[in-house]
Amino acid sequence: MKNKLFYYVGAALLIGSTCTFTSCVNGVDDEYLDQVITGGGDSNNEEEEEIPELSGEYYEGGDLELKMFYNGDELTGKKVIVSADETNETATITFTGTELQLEAAISQAIPGYGGLVSGLGLDFTSFSPVPGVKEITFPNVKLYKREATYFFEGEDANPAYLMSFKGTIEDGVMEVSIKHELTNDKLAGTWKLAPKDERPAANAAALFSPLWCDWDSRMITSLGTIQAGFLTLDLNVPFNGVFSILGGSTSALVMNMLLGKAISTQTIVTNMLQSITAKRDGCMFATYSYSGDLSKPEWSSKMNCNILRYYYNPEVAEKNVEVVVAEDFSNGKEIREVRTAKATPILLEANPSFLMDMILGMLAPATRGISTRNEDPEATKELGRQLFKVLVPILQKGIPCDVVLEKTETGQDELMLNIDGVVMRELLSKLMAVLNDDLVKPVIVEALSGLGDFGPNIELLLSTMPDALKYHHLNKETGKPEGECGEVKLGLKFVRGN
Numbered sequence: 485m486k487n488k489l490f491y492y493v494g495a496a497l498l499i500g501s502t503c504t505f506t507s508c509v510n511g512v513d514d515e516y517l518d519q520v521i522t523g524g525g526d527s528n529n530e531e532e533e534e535i536p537e538l539s540g541e542y543y544e545g546g547d548l549e550l551k552m553f554y555n556g557d558e559l560t561g562k563k564v565i566v567s568a569d570e571t572n573e574t575a576t577i578t579f580t581g582t583e584l585q586l587e588a589a590i591s592q593a594i595p596g597y598g599g600l601v602s603g604l605g606l607d608f609t610s611f612s613p614v615p616g617v618k619e620i621t622f623p624n625v626k627l628y629k630r631e632a633t634y635f636f637e638g639e640d641a642n643p644a645y646l647m648s649f650k651g652t653i654e655d656g657v658m659e660v661s662i663k664h665e666l667t668n669d670k671l672a673g674t675w676k677l678a679p680k681d682e683r684p685a686a687n688a689a690a691l692f693s694p695l696w697c698d699w700d701s702r703m704i705t706s707l708g709t710i711q712a713g714f715l716t717l718d719l720n721v722p723f724n725g726v727f728s729i730l731g732g733s734t735s736a737l738v739m740n741m742l743l744g745k746a747i748s749t750q751t752i753v754t755n756m757l758q759s760i761t762a763k764r765d766g767c768m769f770a771t772y773s774y775s776g777d778l779s780k781p782e783w784s785s786k787m788n789c790n791i792l793r794y795y796y797n798p799e800v801a802e803k804n805v806e807v808v809v810a811e812d813f814s815n816g817k818e819i820r821e822v823r824t825a826k827a828t829p830i831l832l833e834a835n836p837s838f839l840m841d842m843i844l845g846m847l848a849p850a851t852r853g854i855s856t857r858n859e860d861p862e863a864t865k866e867l868g869r870q871l872f873k874v875l876v877p878i879l880q881k882g883i884p885c886d887v888v889l890e891k892t893e894t895g896q897d898e899l900m901l902n903i904d905g906v907v908m909r910e911l912l913s914k915l916m917a918v919l920n921d922d923l924v925k926p927v928i929v930e931a932l933s934g935l936g937d938f939g940p941n942i943e944l945l946l947s948t949m950p951d952a953l954k955y956h957h958l959n960k961e962t963g964k965p966e967g968e969c970g971e972v973k974l975g976l977k978f979v980r981g982n
Contacts, residue, residue, distance in 0.1 A: 514814055537633060538568040538575065538627070542658040543582055553661045555765045556615055558825070561836040563611050563652075563657060572627050572634060579649075579662075580619035581610030584729070584836050604872050608861075608880050610836040613662050613850065615646055615766040616795035616882065645766075654679045664765050668796055670828060671762045671887060673980035675899050680750045682733045688811030688820075689727040689969065691976045695753045697731070698808055699723040700970025703952035707941045710738065719941075722953055724811065726945065741938050747779055748952035755781040767792045768832070790835045797829035797884065805886060806971075807900070825890065829881030829904070864923040871914040878907070886973075905971025912952045912972060919946055 542550040543563040552559045563582050568575040586606035613618050620640060621802035630637040632654055639648035644667055651660030668671075681693035692700035705726050707719035719729055730738060735748035755778055758771040767789040806822040834842070878884070884904040892898050902908075919928055927944070932939035956967030 511821055535570070535572055539566050541565050547656070549925075551656045551657070551659045552613065553659075554789050555663055555767075556661075559613060559662075560790055561610055564660060566653070566658075568627065572629070574624050575627055575636065576621065576623045577625050577636065577638070578619055578621045579612045581612055582836060583607065583609050584879075586840065586842065589840060601869070601872050604695050604869065605876055606872065606879065611833055613666055614645060615793040616798065616831060620647070625633070637787070637871050644798070646717075657748075659719055664794070666764055666766055668766055670889065671794070671830065671899075672764045674759055674761045674981040676981040677754055678898065678977035678979050680748075680754055682731075682735065682750050683728070683750060684733055688808045689724040689731065690808035690811070692750065694727070694757075695731055695750060696975055696977060697724065697727040697903075697975075698971070698973040699727070699952070700806075700905075700972070701952045701955065702957035703955050703965060703969070704948060705952045706944050708944045708949045710741070710941060712936070723949070738871055742935060743778075746780070752778050753976075756777065757976075760978065762794060765789075766795055768792045768794050774831040791838055792835070793833045795833065797831055802829055803829060803886075805888065805905075807846050807888065824959045825888050827886040827888050830885050830887055832885060833882040863869075864918070864921050867914070867918045867921055871911075872920055874907075874910050874914050886975075892979075896968055899978040899980070900975055901978065902973045903977025905973045908974060909953060909969060909972040913950070916946065916950045916953060920950060 503623060513836055515605055517693070517741050540548045541563055542548040542565075544550055546562055550564055552562050552564075562787065563580050565578040565580065566575050567577075586608075587601045587604070588603045588607075589839055589928075590606065609618060611617060621770065624641070624690070625636050625638050634653045635651070636653075637650040642644075645664060646667065647662065647664045649660055649662045650855070651658055670869045678694045688698050690697070691734060699722065702722050704720055705723040706721075707717075707726055707729070710717040710729075712721060717729060717734065719726055731736070731749040736746045739748065740746040756773055758768045758773070758781070761766060762768050769785065769787035769789075769791065771783050771785045772787075773783050775782040784893040803826075804824050805827040807825045809821040809823050810819065811821070813817040837915070884907050886902055886904060890898055929939075929943055932942050935942060951965060953969050953972070955965035959966050
């Protein structure tokens with residue numbers, strides 16, 4: 485009985501003290517505690533925050549918008565893919581490029597030739613923010629939240645480059661700043677166009693400056709006969725000889741017939757391009773003139789990283805090339821002296837939008853006359869397809885170029901830059917096949933009529949170039965072509981600027 489009494493008294497005291505404690509804690513009533521414990525109540529309640537969706541593809545014009553800056557300059561044509569975890573604490577972030585839909589665009593640009601590029605693989609993903617790299621993936625990137633904004637950063641130390649990035653994501657918009665630098669600074673700097681050098685016609689075209697050409701074939705490419713004032717030029721020579729007429733000491737006479745102005749090819753080049761600057765980050769821009777008057781340049785340097793970037797060819801570190809020392813193609817002579825030099829292969833990457841506009845801009849007017857003709861276009865389509873097959877790797881990987889960097893006798897750095905000689909030969913071979921096609925040629929001839937008396941000379945040159953791109957020389961005994969055309973190089977010479 486005594487034990488039961490103690491039990492009831494103890495229970496009563498416990499209940500009473502609990503009620504007293506819960507009804508007044510520092511003057512706060514039980515309604516407040518009910519809100520804290522149960523989560524009920526009004527606006528004073530701290531509700532659980534909703535986690536926003538960060539995963540997706542960010543690019544210009546997309547549902548998730550991207551603003552990218554590359555070493556301080558805005559960079560377009562790129563994409564960032566984010567795959568965040570459920571709590572937005574970490575994410576896998578992939579930097580890549582946007583897709584280029586060239587097949588549909590080209591088909592629209594050439595009415596009646598819709599199947600010309602179908603299935604050629606012209607649709608591809610452009611490069612990531614790093615030139616020459618299709619995509620770079622960073623796993624387990626930490627995400628830091630401040631109010632409504634998520635922050636992230638990372639870096640990649642690659643043997644070929646150094647890259648770091650910092651970015652934010654808020655309300656479906658990503659802003660990311662990228663710092664990038666190539667480890668190879670061999671090409672970095674400003675290169676001024678080399679001084680003008682117009683040699684007599686008997687010298688090698690490769691020795692001209694700043695524009696030079698080296699076509700390793702002895703096959704005849706004919707411009708026929710040109711009457712320049714009291715001078716008669718008989719141009720049935722290898723292409724290096726033709727180039728010496730168009731780019732050498734007689735160039736001003738020829739240009740006077742073409743343009744109505746006695747200005748040489750080399751002068752035109754020096755009045756259109758002053759210098760190029762190759763930055764350590766891979767961007768390349770030019771100081772150029774497009775004033776409309778070839779004799780009065782108006783210099784501008786408004787190019788940015790969205791136009792052209794370069795990177796070192798990962799497949800070929802360095803290679804030996806031939807540099808012409810002397811050549812004489814006059815009076816039937818076949819004298820050619822060369823030396824070996826080291827060339828650094830690079831690739832030039834064009835911005836996707838710039839590339840698309842350039843291709844379509846060239847195709848539309850060039851094919852307008854062809855598409856309106858009634859002839860069967862199937863053979864011409866096939867020629868066009870063969871040309872685009874050569875272009876595919878260039879579009880996807882970049883324009884392959886060789887850089888020969890040497891010191892002159894005075895100790896000055898000199899640079900020779902040209903498109904890869906094998907690639908140039910293949911491109912010209914396919915292009916000449918198209919231009920000499922039965923369906924295309926009448927359109928070309930019609931276009932050349934605007935050159936007046938000089939039109940037939942260009943028509944003759946186009947008709948003799950295919951053999952010069954295929955063979956190396958004529959057999960003296962049989963008179964038949966034999967051997968394979970060597971490399972075809974067209975390039976510019978520069979000297980290092982201040």
